[in-house]
Amino acid sequence: MTSTDTSSPGQAATVFAEPAGTALSLLLGQAADPRSERGVECPGDLPAPSDPDLVARALAAKEKLGERVFILGHHYQRDEVVQFADVTGDSFKLARDAANRPDAEYIVFCGVHFMAESADILTADEQQVLLPDLAAGCSMADMATAEQVEQCWDVLDELGLAERVVPVSYMNSSADIKAFTGKHGGTICTSSNAERALTWAFEQGEQVLFLPDQHLGRNTAVRQLGLSLDDCVLYNPYKPMGGLTADQLRDAKMILWRGHCSVHGRFTKECVDEVRERVPGVNVLVHPECRYEVVESADYVGSTEYIIKTLEAAEPGTKWALGTELNLVRRLANAHPDKQIVFLDKSVCYCSTMNRIDLPHLVWTLESLVAGKPVNRITVAPDTAALAQAALEQMLALP
Numbered sequence: 001m002t003s004t005d006t007s008s009p010g011q012a013a014t015v016f017a018e019p020a021g022t023a024l025s026l027l028l029g030q031a032a033d034p035r036s037e038r039g040v041e042c043p044g045d046l047p048a049p050s051d052p053d054l055v056a057r058a059l060a061a062k063e064k065l066g067e068r069v070f071i072l073g074h075h076y077q078r079d080e081v082v083q084f085a086d087v088t089g090d091s092f093k094l095a096r097d098a099a100n101r102p103d104a105e106y107i108v109f110c111g112v113h114f115m116a117e118s119a120d121i122l123t124a125d126e127q128q129v130l131l132p133d134l135a136a137g138c139s140m141a142d143m144a145t146a147e148q149v150e151q152c153w154d155v156l157d158e159l160g161l162a163e164r165v166v167p168v169s170y171m172n173s174s175a176d177i178k179a180f181t182g183k184h185g186g187t188i189c190t191s192s193n194a195e196r197a198l199t200w201a202f203e204q205g206e207q208v209l210f211l212p213d214q215h216l217g218r219n220t221a222v223r224q225l226g227l228s229l230d231d232c233v234l235y236n237p238y239k240p241m242g243g244l245t246a247d248q249l250r251d252a253k254m255i256l257w258r259g260h261c262s263v264h265g266r267f268t269k270e271c272v273d274e275v276r277e278r279v280p281g282v283n284v285l286v287h288p289e290c291r292y293e294v295v296e297s298a299d300y301v302g303s304t305e306y307i308i309k310t311l312e313a314a315e316p317g318t319k320w321a322l323g324t325e326l327n328l329v330r331r332l333a334n335a336h337p338d339k340q341i342v343f344l345d346k347s348v349c350y351c352s353t354m355n356r357i358d359l360p361h362l363v364w365t366l367e368s369l370v371a372g373k374p375v376n377r378i379t380v381a382p383d384t385a386a387l388a389q390a391a392l393e394q395m396l397a398l399p
């Protein structure tokens with residue numbers, strides 16, 4: 001039986017030790033690693049959050065830039081930022097929206113680092129993708145580094161498994177991991193098409209290495225492909241051989257990377273039981289990044305876009321408990337006053353790294369563009385971009 005452990009890695013041999021300064025440490029309020037790009041603070045003069053003119057300044061800068069700038073807002077962004085977005089969406093929709101705006105000189109991505117990387121990969125070289133705060137990372141994406149994944153592949157290769165393993169990487173991964181996936185003939189997936197991606201992968205090989213979200217991998221394999229929990233093993237990059245035996249690695253159908261979303265991983269089965277008691281007749285709707293036992297006890301499971309559409313189609317008077325990011329839940333509750341919409345957890349559950357992008361950072365970014373001095377540009381090296389694009393194109397070609 002596989003474990004759904006999402007606790008922090010413990011101490012291990014040096015080569016497997018968790019690096020300082022990951023988004024996890026940012027979440028925990030620890031000092032950021034000065035070597036990390038994302039550990040740096042904003043290099044410019046940020047307007048004060050209390051500046052009463054922030055909204056007017058953002059509007060003025062956006063108007064001056066006109067069609068030259070295209071602002072993308074992820075569903076989990078703050079309202080104060082989303083109000084300036086030209087489009088909103090999940091990470092894949094936004095990357096595609098960016099690719100569909102070749103006339104925009106600047107893409108301001110109000111989301112997290114890996115999303116801006118994907119937009120850079122999918123847009124023309126002359127277009128600049130900017131992330132208003134470089135510290136806006138994704139703790140899940142940071143749980144699989146290129147070095148760790150290469151070490152894992154070496155393990156599989158030494159066991160003679162690499163030829164039969166197909167990597168499938170969630171969109172929520174760094175450009176390096178997407179490039180690794182493309183290099184080894186795998187595909188990217190989203191929370192909407194993970195079933196198709198896995199079905200395709202099992203037609204190409206006998207085993208799947210699923211990166212970096214263990215929960216999406218497990219939920220899809222077991223609930224949608226009909227594999228058993230025993231077909232899945234959890235690869236811990238902080239332990240030699242992932243903490244697994246050669247036989248375990250050889251016999252598994254799904255080798256799940258030990259990563260998870262810090263937001264969706266917080267929901268528990270107890271949260272579901274508690275809300276059912278608190279709100280009789282409630283429909284529990286959760287994202288597939290939630291733990292297996294949460295997804296199993298929910299009424300509906302689906303991507304962010306699925307959650308939004310399900311609520312749009314719901315009858316007035318119905319009751320919903322949502323297991324997803326709190327900014328989105330609040331926005332949906334405001335948009336559907338005819339339905340009772342509650343948050344699945346009793347405690348606050350924002351994506352803290354996503355929330356780093358606030359109105360002062362957006363104003364700073366837009367005003368820097370007006371001044372002709374773009375800031376916080378995200379670029380992906382051409383060889384990495386080419387391999388990552390191959391994996392993204394494979395996803396687009398999924399049957």
Ligand code: SF4
Nearest residue numbers: 138139261262263351
């Ligand atoms: S909600 Fe989870 S997966 Fe999405 S950016 Fe935040 S930590 Fe990453």
